Amino acid sequence: MRATKSGISWRLSLLFILFLGSSSQNFGGQTQFICTSVPKDMDICAATVQNSVPGEDLKTTVMQLRETVLQQKETIMNQKETIRELTSKLARCESQSGTDAGGRRKEFGSKNTMGDVSRGPADTLAQLSQTLQSLKQRLENLEQYSRSNSTVQANSLKDLLQSKIDDLEKQVLSRVNSIEEGKPGLRNETEQRGRVESTLTSLHHRITDLEKGQRESRPLDKFQLTFPLRTNYMYAKVKKSLPEMYALTVCMWLKSNASPGVGTPFSYAVPGQANELVLIEWGNNPMEILINDKVAKLPFLINDGKWHHICVTWTTRDGVWEAFQDGVMRGSGENLAPYHPIKPHGLLILGQEQDMLGGGFDATQAFVGDLANFHIWDRKLSIGEIYNLATCSSKAQVGNVFSWLETSLDIYGGASKWTFEACRQLN
Template identity: 45%
Template sequence: RLCLTSCSLALSSFSQFFFFFLHKHAQSPARAHRRQQADEPLYGNADEDLRTTAEELRQTVLQQNNQILMDQRTIRELTGKLTECESGLEDDRSVSSSAAAQLQTARAVEELARAIMDLKDRIEKLEVNERSLAGAPGGRGKGTWRVEDLEGELERKIKMLEKERQAMRKETQGQHEKINQGIDTVTHRVSELEHKPSFPDGFVLSFPMRTNYMYGLVRKEITEMYAFTACVWLKAKEGGIGTPFSYSVPGQPNELVLLQGVHNPVELLINDKVAQLPLSLPQDQWQHICVSWTLRDGVWKAYQGGKMKGRGEGLAAWHPIKPGGVLILGQEQDTLGGRFDASQALVGELSQFNLWDRVLKPLEVAALAECSSAALGNIAPWTDHDVDVYGGATKESLDPCHAAQRSSPSGPKQ
């Protein structure tokens, strides 16, 4: 308010001074003229009058100049006061806005204080409840249970992670060991291939005892078959022929099996379906047998010594033999490529196993049994490099045709 009052007074003074200045300067020329007219009768000398007039004019100019300077100073002072007043007004505005902000801040502080007091009351109530629960028989605070449970859970998780890490280490070590064993096996196999004997005159697989680990493996890949013929020379020692061959695929271990248990007939299994074959195989004698099958009506035939001994149909009709399986000699598979059963193992010798994807004609079967033909199967041929032995089974150089001829005067013809 003082500043506004000062500004009003300054403006009023400035207005009065300005009007006074204009009035004064407006009257100065008229006054000088009247003075000159009044003085003219007093001075007769024109030169003296001129000098006097000039002096008066000079003095008047000096006075006016001084007055102008004073007026300029006054104007500057008034201008400064006006500036101060304006700045004062702005300060008043800022002060008022600052006061409003302070008022708002004070209100916020009051609200925060009230919220803090509310939280304090709630915390005190919770503490009272917790103490009452803790004071009860066998009671414990809810928060205490939670902290302990979390600690216990954390410890269990840490132990579990540690066990998993140890298990992963063991698994990694086991994998490394398996890899090393695989490398050793491959190296050993390469060495065997480099030094193993060849059998130009034929060979047999020997299974000297009943085990669940001696077997032969046909290395050829088996394709899908809609018909087949399997032929083999066998010399069983005891308890029937066991399992001369078994073919398993993923999900079906009995996709194609020829077997004979102790005191049981010879059976042909296709997709776990069974047909009993009317074959009689004496011990310690070489016998040539063939079995054929076609998915058309599931027709099967069984040959012994080149002669058909039995025929039937309805065996896994319209079910093709699936590809990509494992063909084992001397053992029956309960899983793909393994889980052999010693009671179903072949004990004796096996040779000339061949597999075709068609039904051989009776004359073709007879020629194989009489050793007048050495035809090899187009799916699984009997060759040295296509058959491996494992678990103590051995390969021996022997021609079953010659052996059968020597053991029987009416044996197969050359």
Template identity: 55%
Template sequence: MRALFVALLLSYASGSGKAAGASGAKGNRFVCTAVPAGTDLSCPVETTNRVQSTSPQEEELRNTIIQLRETILQQKETIVSQQGTIKELNSKLARCEADARSRGNARRKDYSKNTMGDLPRDPTETVEQLGKTMQSLKDRLENLEQLRANTTGGMFPNELRDLLKRRLTDLESQLLTRVAELEEEKSQLYNETTAHRQRTENTLNSLLERITELEKSNSAFKSPEDFKVSLPLRTNYLYGRIKKSLPEMYAFTVCMWLKSSASPGIGTPFSYGVPGQANEIVLIEWGNSPMELLVNDKVAQLPLAVSDGRWHHICITWTTRDGFWEAYQDGERLGTGENLAPWHPIKPGGVIILGQEQDIVGGRFDATQAFVGELSHFNMWDRVLRPIDISAMANCSAYMPGNVVPWVDANVEVFGGATKAALEICEDRLFDS
């Protein structure tokens, strides 16, 4: 009985809705249908003997209502999508404005720095990026309009289209304003860069002119050998360098003029290093130790004393046969010895440094071992000179340039503040005495 009552109610509701839509109905007609117990009453019950009570007009009206409902749902979905797009456009616009402000502040901050070579970023990139963003927004708008046309067969509602156009117009105006600001900043930056570059070029030109003058003055010696190298400070960066290297040698003689009053020890007048042996040939007076000669890192002490602030001529000879050596000061032989690296040939292809002791070939100097003073007429031979020749050079009665390393201006480089100056050694020596 309960199921029958529910079925009557459903039938009545359906029939009354149709009857209300028909203008010519005189009354209501009810149809009772038996429903088995346990049937789901939420679903309509199809019957074969149901009496047709709707007219064609009612059926058409019902279809129209259904279509209107679907259209309303589609319109709602489109509006929600358009609202999301508007929010996205607003968000992008806010990011563009924030990015433009941050870039402007960063650029103004960078302009206050006086740098050489570190220039601010070219504003053209920012303009291109804003242009790309603008074109992307326009493309989105066209896509939305196309989507709306495909969905409903019409365009955006006038209000939404006008709102988007106003937004795009505002964004275009802001973009043009920003472009004008960037162009002005670019022009200002170019002017500042040009002035800075001009100042830099003027400074470099002045330095080049000064260097040229110094080079001319240094090369204006009466003869190529009449000059000295000055190393006034005990540092690890003042030194001279001989451009020529040594061949393989089984004997040598090295002579030079020295003037130093450094204490304790005059340092290292010269050193010769080769790959694998930085102490191939070294002359050094370090600390309170006497002057030493190193050959292949083997040591011999020399009875020389040259730290009185006067010019002294010293010569050292060595031969691989029994490692025999001799030491001369001011033309007089003061000491000899043997067993200094016997039967060891001097290796070729190394570097000769004036004023520093090498820990690696050509570098890693120690300031405590640096020579302090003046040095001139550094010559080297691949044989042992006769005592008479050494005495003649010390007495200024003869001059013999080295056959392996001669003392000439073009063969000597100076670095780190070391200087070359004109010198007539014999006249200077007479003046000292």
């Protein structure tokens, strides 16, 4: 058999016709195998239909095959477009999640402060709510346990729970601050932060209530205050004001590893003068004593995470001052607010620096660490008296203006109170 025109392969025509016949069999039609030659310019499918006996069936089969191929092509194109769109969205998500609100690059897939992969504010706050509920339940169990078991075992559980709550508070505040920095205009998140802080304060108060059962056996001066993180709401307030003073000595035990600067162990403000008497170390500045807003730099190095005893003496005559660390004089000077008496009718705050009487707290200047045995005298103590205080001598005295007692303070914002004995720290 030969092709009727040059350049036409009868083998190709035969194979194509056989293929069409086989395909029609798959659709349930009857099959005939036809061998024929096809002119060069003639449509092969048209020729096949014309020469086939069951022409209409074969034509239908060919059209169905064509339609199926076209549909598959269209499906493939749509899938490719979908893949491109999803790839583009994924790239945008990676770009957005890799940069924080301030433009600083974050590691994609990194964990947030709560230990989970970064999620939205609503999810995070919901998780915090669940965690706090769990803590409440554990605290209730602790209270029941302390009533039915020994004091030592109850204290051990209480200490563990307090540590967990302190860690949670740091994580909560860090996460909420991060949320508010990213979306400062969302009032709902600010309200939820307030509720979280209120719940944490309530938990601290309930733990303090657990300590009340121990106070009969513990002296009122054997305690420390702990400020676990920088905030503008965590502080202790001395219940009474200071008298007018022409000389003074301030002593305390401090422990901190905060950097840069331990913050403000105490501040005393009076009407018209927020910086009447302040001890502060913030930023990269050395520790300073302020009297009537006048400044003297102190040679203290205490942010090593260890307990240190510090004292500062001052007299209004010539403004002479002396600074002692761990019972040893480290520095002295003069002309610090000379001939200015410390004014009465003010407010003494532990843990915060006051920009106004009783307020204006700045978290960057807040004290971070532990404070204990805070005493004030209205005279200049001698070197020997200060040494006795630092070495826990039996001759050590207590402040005649302010003496360190639990009943002399009101505590706010979650600052915690723990048993403390200075002499044990020295052994």
